Amino acid sequence: MALERWFRRNRPTRKEDDNAPAGLWLKCEACNAQIYRKDLVANAYVCPECGHHYRMPVEARVELLADEGTFELWSGGLQAEDPLGFVDTQAYPERLEKNQEKHGRPDAVLSGSALLGGQRVALVVMDFLFLGGSMGSVVGEEIARAAERAAEEGRALVIVTASGGARMQEGALSLMQMAKTTVALEALARARLPYLSILSDPTTGGVTASFATLGDVIFAEPGALVSFAGPRVIQQTIKQELPEGFQRSEFLLEKGMLDDVVPRKELKERVAAIIGLLRSGAAAVPDERKEATRAAAL
Amino acid sequence: MPLPFEKPIDDLEAKIEEMRAYAAEQDIDLTDEIGRLEQRLERLKRDTFDNLTRWQRVQVARAAGRPTAMDYLQGAFEGFNELHGDRTLGDDPAVVAGIGRLGERSVVVVGQQKGRDTKENIHRNFGMSHPSGYRKAMRMFDLADKFRLPVVTLIDTPGAYPGIAAEEQGQAWVIAESIRRMSRLTVPAVSVIIGEGGSGGALAVGVANRVLILENAIYSVISPESCAAILWRDAAEAEKAAEALRLTAYDLLDLGVVDRVVDEPIGGAHKDREETVRRVRDALLEEVASLIGMGSAALQEQRRRRFRDLGRFREVA
Numbered sequence: 304m305a306l307e308r309w310f311r312r313n314r315p316t317r318k319e320d321d322n323a324p325a326g327l328w329l330k331c332e333a334c335n336a337q338i339y340r341k342d343l344v345a346n347a348y349v350c351p352e353c354g355h356h357y358r359m360p361v362e363a364r365v366e367l368l369a370d371e372g373t374f375e376l377w378s379g380g381l382q383a384e385d386p387l388g389f390v391d392t393q394a395y396p397e398r399l400e401k402n403q404e405k406h407g408r409p410d411a412v413l414s415g416s417a418l419l420g421g422q423r424v425a426l427v428v429m430d431f432l433f434l435g436g437s438m439g440s441v442v443g444e445e446i447a448r449a450a451e452r453a454a455e456e457g458r459a460l461v462i463v464t465a466s467g468g469a470r471m472q473e474g475a476l477s478l479m480q481m482a483k484t485t486v487a488l489e490a491l492a493r494a495r496l497p498y499l500s501i502l503s504d505p506t507t508g509g510v511t512a513s514f515a516t517l518g519d520v521i522f523a524e525p526g527a528l529v530s531f532a533g534p535r536v537i538q539q540t541i542k543q544e545l546p547e548g549f550q551r552s553e554f555l556l557e558k559g560m561l562d563d564v565v566p567r568k569e570l571k572e573r574v575a576a577i578i579g580l581l582r583s584g585a586a587a588v589p590d591e592r593k594e595a596t597r598a599a600a601l
Numbered sequence: 602m603p604l605p606f607e608k609p610i611d612d613l614e615a616k617i618e619e620m621r622a623y624a625a626e627q628d629i630d631l632t633d634e635i636g637r638l639e640q641r642l643e644r645l646k647r648d649t650f651d652n653l654t655r656w657q658r659v660q661v662a663r664a665a666g667r668p669t670a671m672d673y674l675q676g677a678f679e680g681f682n683e684l685h686g687d688r689t690l691g692d693d694p695a696v697v698a699g700i701g702r703l704g705e706r707s708v709v710v711v712g713q714q715k716g717r718d719t720k721e722n723i724h725r726n727f728g729m730s731h732p733s734g735y736r737k738a739m740r741m742f743d744l745a746d747k748f749r750l751p752v753v754t755l756i757d758t759p760g761a762y763p764g765i766a767a768e769e770q771g772q773a774w775v776i777a778e779s780i781r782r783m784s785r786l787t788v789p790a791v792s793v794i795i796g797e798g799g800s801g802g803a804l805a806v807g808v809a810n811r812v813l814i815l816e817n818a819i820y821s822v823i824s825p826e827s828c829a830a831i832l833w834r835d836a837a838e839a840e841k842a843a844e845a846l847r848l849t850a851y852d853l854l855d856l857g858v859v860d861r862v863v864d865e866p867i868g869g870a871h872k873d874r875e876e877t878v879r880r881v882r883d884a885l886l887e888e889v890a891s892l893i894g895m896g897s898a899a900l901q902e903q904r905r906r907r908f909r910d911l912g913r914f915r916e917v918a
Contacts, residue, residue, distance in 0.1 A: 482808050531767070560771050
């Protein structure tokens with residue numbers, strides 16, 4: 304099947320792969336500065352003038368975090384089915400196929416192994432452009448497998464989230480992916496391997512309410528929308544204006560929900576440092592209870 | 602207020618009543634006629650309720666008068682002691698929890714509580730919990746684990762509450778944590794979806810070894826109204842969305858999301874609360890008993906496996 308080849312084809316970044324306005328020159332949506340598109344891309348999709356973080360294509364994200372030439376693809380071998388025969392204004396299989404063609408991957412997630420600042424990791428990046436980064440059976444399974452394989456291979460897990468939540472078109476099975484990903488993370492917990500969750504814009508719904516917020520350490524990018532219910536839903540429910548900066552990462556940091564808000568350019572260094580710090584503990588302070596259990600088992 | 606499709610049933614019931622009254626008043630024997638009408642009523646009820654559309658079942662699942670968690674706590678468990686509070690922020694009335702006996706066995710029960718009238722509905726926030734409610738549930742899971750008591754959860758919520766305070770207090774965080782804590786239980790856990798299983802807010806207390814659902818209850822990733830608003834850009838298309846979402850008891854049994862369907866009395870749970878509570882109690886007794894022999898590791902592993910394996914995809918590489 305050609306699914307993996309799509310990724311290997313290494314398509315040039317297309318203009319719709321991020322949320323920055325198209326064109327050679329663009330006006331920054333945050334500071335109105337005229338920026339040369341190439342400068343924005345070279346600056347990891349962060350406005351060189353004001354530091355506004357644009358959404359970032361998945362491949363660029365991998366490039367940003369993985370040490371050069373170390374990323375090896377794990378995901379791509381799973382194809383979603385249509386368990387409900389779901390049709391809205393379009394049939395789900397058609398919607399899927401269009402997204403697969405457009406974005407060059409079988410579903411809304413990418414995973415693989417890499418060195419990240421020298422640390423051995425499993426790296427998972429969600430693709431918001433693919434059906435809103437929604438989590439159906441394939442996304443859930445890829446994340447679960449990445450967590451389990453990371454545990455087997457003694458790697459830390461790093462997930463960069465970007466998702467509108469559970470995928471409606473797979474109904475309750477999508478909902479169940481929240482539990483699936485959560486239980487799969489237990490393999491890492493048992494192996495005392497760190498899981499770092501990096502919340503990028505936007506992370507909402509069932510993804511926020513499952514693996515995304517279960518990281519041993521949770522970082523978010525500046526200005527990222529992170530929520531359970533979306534702002535529009537809340538506004539419709541309570542019928543009043545939402546506070547300034549509501550559900551943005553800085554706000555959530557203040558509320559105690561995040562470990563830190565980390566600018567994109569510092570992300571790799573900070574993640575690698577945390578993994579290094581967390582992993583050094585096991586050697587320095589061995590867990591005697593665990594040793595005792597193991598000895599008893601032998 | 603009868604549901605729209607209940608009208609012919611209600612009309613026929615009224616007619617039978619009228620005939621009975623007339624027979625008594627006039628002192629004449631209408632037993633045969635009444636008998637025939639009663640048979641017709643039974644057939645009508647069966648035809649109606651066996652052939653409900655998914656949208657109609659959504660309406661039954663939300664019907665006024667349907668037994669709520671409290672009805673089960675009072676009717677299916679003996680000596681129920683409600684325990685309050687999350688030990689952090691407050692006590693969420695949308696979740697009722699405590700300890701009681703199910704038959705001979707002590708169990709910890711967590712129920713999502715809708716109101717039985719408008720006043721209670723406002724008090725219970727229509728069964729939509731804040732983070733505090735999930736924290737209370739997690740406290741109950743810990744209590745059950747420590748004292749080796751089986752856990753029963755009763756699911757009935759439109760969803761976790763989407764409000765400012767709920768978001769500020771980490772609604773998503775507590776749901777994720779509750780899913781994790783429930784999956785880690787080393788005691789038997791049985792969940793029953795008794796009405797509405799609204800998305801993550803329901804799953805947060807639904808990570809059980811056995812997941813049961815009442816015949817006319819629903820369990821969905823999103824409400825039909827919200828789904829319609831997003832995919833059809835019109836909440837009025839909820840009926841279509843309900844069909845597409847496959848959210849009824851037998852749909853979910855086919856998908857492997859639930860393990861068992863508990864039949865409701867003919868005409869729906871709201872027409873015979875006592876009988877419904879009795880049936881749920883019987884099912885719970887059986888299910889808990891079936892899990893009692895299992896060790897803590899086996900219980901954990903069975904529950905983990907049950908959720909780890911859910912999903913449909915094919916391998917193509």
